[in-house]
Amino acid sequence: MVARSPIRARGPVGREHGWEVSTTARKGGLELCDLTPYSKVLVRAGVLSKAAEVLGCALGLARRAPDGTLVAGTGPGEWLLVSGAGTWPALADEIGGGDPTALTTVVDVTHGGFLIRLSGADSRRVLEKICAIDLSDGVTPDGAVFRSSVARIVCDVIRDDDGGVRSYLLHGDRSAGQYLFDAVLDAGSEFSIGISGYREKEA
Amino acid sequence: MISSRRRPTAMISRLGRQEGELIDRSRRLSFTFNGVEHRGFDGDTIVSALMAEGERIFSRSFKYHRPRSVLSATFHDPGCIVQVGDEPNVRAAHRRLRDGMAVEAQTGWPSLRYDVGAANQLVGRFIGAGFYYKTFIKPQRLWPTYEKVLQRFAAGGRVQASSPHGTYDKRYAHPDVLVAGGGPAGMAAALGAADAGANVILVEEEYELGGHLRFGGSEDLVALRELRDEVGAHAGIEVMTNSVVTGRYDDNWVAVLQRELPQVAERLVKARAKTLVVASGLIERPYVFEGNDLPGVMLSTAARRLVNLYAVKPGQQAVVFAANESGQAAAADLDRVGVEVLKVVDPASGGELVRALGRGQLEQVELGDGSIVDCDLLVTAVGWTAPTLLVNMAGDRPRYDERAARFVPGGALPDTVLATGGIVGDGPLQALVAHGRATGTAAAHRALGRADSIDIPELEPAPHPALFRARTHGIVDYSEDVYSKDLVAAAREGYDSVELLKRYTTATMGPSQGKLETINTVAVLAEATGRSIEETGTTVWRPPYAPISLGALAGRILEPVRYSPMQPWHDSHGAKPIVAGQWIRPEHYGDAAAEVRNVRENVGIIDVSPLGKLDLRGPDVSKLLNFVYVNKWSKLDVGSVRYGVMCGEDGVVIDDGVTGRLAADHYFMSTTSSGAQAVHEWVENWLQTSFPSWQVHVTSMVSAYASINIAGPRSRELLGRLVPDVDLSPESFSYMQVRTGTIAGVPGCHMWRIGFTGELSFEIHVPAGYGLYVWERLMSDGKDLGVGPFGLEAQRVMRLEKGHFIVGQDTDGVTQALSAGLDWLVKLDKEDFAGKPELVWQHERGDGMRLVGLQPSDTHLVPAEASQIVSPSGAIEGRITSSRFSPTIGRSICLGLVSARLAVAGTVVTVKLPDGRHVPATVMEHHAHFDPEGSRLRG
Amino acid sequence: MWRNFELEKSYDVVIIGAGVHGLATAYYLAANHGISKVAVVDKGYVGGGGSGRNTAILRSNYLTPEGVRFYDRSVQLYRTLAADLNFNVMFAPRGHLTLAHNDSSLRTMRWRAEVNKLQGVDSEVITPEEIKRLVPFMDVSDDTRYPIIGALYHPPGGIIRHDAVNWGYARAGDRLGVQIHQNTEVTGIRTEKGRVSGVSTNRGEIGAPIVLNCTAGWASLVSAMAGVKLPIITHPLQAAVTEPVKMFLDAVVVSGSLHVYVSQTDRGELVFGASTDPYASYSMRGSLEFTEELASHVLELMPSIAKMRVLRQWAGLCDITPDFSPIMGITEVEGFLVDVGWGTYGFKAGPAAAEAMAELVATGRTPQLIAAFDLARFAEGRLASERGAAAVGH
């Protein structure tokens, strides 16, 4: 039994948590990485609900829970939880109990989306070729979240710098994963973008 | 007669080093012009290199094929448009020379020098403006023939079908301040804005910053270096040279075209500028007089550019008609480099220019005192045009300033747009810089939301004599070959408003879009009609400011493509791909009929992943379903699924699909593939805007599940081998039910007993990451059962055999639910649902079209889809909407929409085939041609 | 040419809008029915609206029998127009191709072809190879993003010089006694007891027992002056033209799926259009995204012309009706007639609409040719089914 990302694994291939992944080593610099195997959970609840309080993250912002889960406020009353492959974010269980005052929904969307990470000092210059949002630090600093069109695909974009290096997570509809991955690579070719393999415990 | 071109009496040659020259004399480049080898320097434009080598004619005019040379020596020079390799219409007075360029003149047959088309000059006035409208009228059938002849004279270069697309790019930018124009005022504005803390983009059309300072004297060059250094050192300013702001659209959406970048041919920058500073400078305008298009007649700034930027001597003996300082400066430049300035004619002291004379090039100038001066260069300096496009696009209307004899911005700019430099007014360098700086600071303050006001010094247009036309008539529009006489004649005919005149004569419609021509057109019209220029008004400038390639506008090709998780398998198993919206799907794997037979006899699997899938949760889902579907949903048991049809508020069918109830408050809806997004929006629209109190969460799951339909008599056996935890027996899992379980070890799969094909079938929805794995397991584990893949074509055949309609194929944009034969489904006794009133009325009327099954009498004749059903008199009574040959029952089968009165079983209708034959077909009792009772799929 | 007149106190007929519809209606009133005490009033200049802003494509390959019959009449009138008006309108029937990129659009093409043939109009579905022969620059390979799988070929379709048509009708009408009043803006429409009595303008009052609304872009606002509501939404429609190059494209090419149409003028320019702007607006300022979309779609079809440059873009206003079909004929206000709601099809319909409207004015009876396009159809639920194939279709 094997699960596959919509993005064709390049270079040497291995298995992680039942997913086929690329094991190409990181080279540093501007790079693009397929993290689709990560667990992704969509939470819908009222903005004033108990769930919202537990998630502790307003629309447009992301934070990390103690267990490492990335919580992103992706819409009004909507959150995306990202945790390591094969895990289930503890937060999802905390809020899953239900709220009698407002409908709360927790949906596993791990298989519904691609998740890729674009990182490197030039990542902004790559992204601003295909995304109309202002990527300056003043408008979208580290921890900023927005949903918009990237290369004509709707994506959740999370600015999630990696040890001081500018980095973006892109999450969108799985079927367009290969297309978007290629589009980012194409936009990044001017800046010598590279591909790196799957990284564990990265989120 | 053929006009000939004599060699210039003396070779126009390269001058010694000029202080502000742009050429790098250490870097020689070679290129060809009309196949002949030439050499130039790095930094040369194509035209400066050619002129340095003695070439003078770069094109022939559009209508009369008159020889054309340098006029303005700028991008907009109408006489300097050439073909470079496979690139047409290159601006040769702007484009930098590159080693190996193959430059060709675009007009002139058989050559620039001996041009047959120049014979048009003989007929002269005969093909003046409006000529076409008044001739070639009879006989009318000959117009296409005349047209072909006229087309040969079309201006412009050539495109080639073999040209590669090339690399183009786009990017977005979000500057606080964008400055359009990198002359002194523009540079100062950028500095003023950046010093105030703004992020600035500074855009300059030329290859380097500086504007007119570049071809000025030593003082100008010193000032230029200072400004340029300061700009270059400022971290807050991004400079884009050889770039042009092509337009300012609503909400300060500013388009910048960057040309000739290292890795891309052109890049379109789309900037959302908080404020825009327009510093587009001034364009020198030509003077209208007889012979004003002769090679050797040029503008003062053209002469100064050639001399100072490219060290090219534009002539040997010159007359300068100087109404302003620019003319005086040109005379001084020419004198300095050894051109014999025979006469400087100053209109302020009564000097008058009457006409230029010469055959093929300037030979003599006639002045107002009757004197004739032999010369090969005539320089005119009669005033300026403010290119106001960008401020006009921001809502400003130009106003004529009579004192300055030019149109200026009208003063009605929004807060987000400011102007500085020559477009606003004139002044010494310090005044331009001061105005630019203050304007830049003000722009930054507005962009950054600072309240403090900035004092911007006055900058007024300087008085200038109103000189437009001499006492002779000449060319007004060089690229269109429109003479002032043509304009006068057209105005007399009644085309006496500037818009009508423009359209009738095509003046201002050529490559420079009126930058050089509009003011003279207006002035001549004003003169002809006895109105003032102010009363006459000007035409509306239209974007883009400079032409922009289709490649740059298109940018990278970003056409999203969506793939199913099983696409790699399809690719490696010979699937013929078909484009279905953004999706690529298998049409068949070689033999659709065999795929049909295999499903009917054994078992087949089809990838239906693009199906719309909506996860619906909450206590009010059944209310929602009751509203959006035409049938009833209140009593759907957990574990059951139901078919539903959605209509718009006009009763027209918009989608269909099945929805299952997975748990008390959890439903799963499937929609058509093409309707997936529209249905999602449709559902959200009702929920959010009409029923906000209903508690329903909708999540699109299109991509979350790989969807596979397993169809055929052996489908149960096949699926059973992979499913350990669900009892698939008909007793416990009957038709129109849904179960959730494990398939091939993959948990959380939904299994539906439904069937579009009419066979016993299971539609499984597998977490997408496992889709390919499960597909491969179905293929390998079902080998002995004869499992095979089938594609869309086989599915289309089988659904037609079964009589299932396809929304958008068997229905169209006006097909209401009852016309689709859905009387059985529509529940008019429901309190409310989308489109209900229209369906109530349709039911009462009972008219319109009806979808029916049809079988042609000739069992092997398949009428093409869209064949019309006609009455004996030829009136249209319906059409075939779907047709195929059924391998299962061995005959042709159809669905069709027919008039209600024909929709009676047994009626024989007449089908008109595309080849004209009329054939009979019989209306059937059912839509289904095969197993109408449904015993197979219920089995 | 046409003359300028002082406004008279009253006319037999006042026509609002000096575009092709208004000018041609005036001409046919005078030429066919001897009614020449007619004023055509316009707030701008002759042909300054949609009639001078369209891409001048003529065709009759519509989807419904009534649509085909109607537009075919228009093409017939255009064919002889130069001789009729003694003004060369430069009609060039170069052939018109509507590309199909998928099964469903190919089916619609065949549907149109079959309906066309039944009305005696020359239309045929052709193959990619035949398309390539007609348009050598077209990429008909099947490895493109949206492969071309066929086309509706309509040989009688072509292009014309739109200004010449406007001016030709204006000149001819003027010669027959029609008065054209430019810069004359209608500010009100007067009615008495449910019938029209005249119009108010910025140059004074005019009395008239019959007033025609022949405007585009402003049709619903003008009708509202008479108290008549129209089911119209106004959207800008943009167009663009490139720099000229030597002739390489003979036919008119339309792709509904890619929302683009293109032809090459005798001057060598490519003229492009697309679908209407995505939201209602009276703005004619144009947008950048229009040219971007246009370029990317044109290059899908003809990738080798990437180096051609767009020289100018502009916009006009289109009055879109719910069924993408016009509204012609009487209204609930007696004497107030409409010839509106043309969406993107107005120019090509001009002569036939005008001929029929003139007949309606002269005889008081709605000609059969336009009966299906009455205003009452919306309230009565009898929409014309051009919507069945509502893609771009210029």
Place this chain on the structure above:
Amino acid sequence: MIRIPCPNCGPRNSSEFSYFGELGSRPAPDAVDPAHWRHYLYDKKNPAGWTTEKWYHASGCRKFFAIERNTLTNDVKSGRPFGVESSSEESS
């Protein structure tokens, strides 16, 4: 590219949105006569000036909202969401 002020996401390019036209109100389906229903379906005010219309942020928050827009200038006043949960907002 005009900007549309999404009440949730702030101003965004109009290409991120679907346009749903003038706001109208749906007649009760049982009492309605054809003329009124079709007035609801087809008739629009189509003003040259300010109008209230419905937009959907398809590429963003996926919420419907109403804005005031001037159809001559494309000026837009801030958007207002439909049926928000906080009781302080009026739904329309």
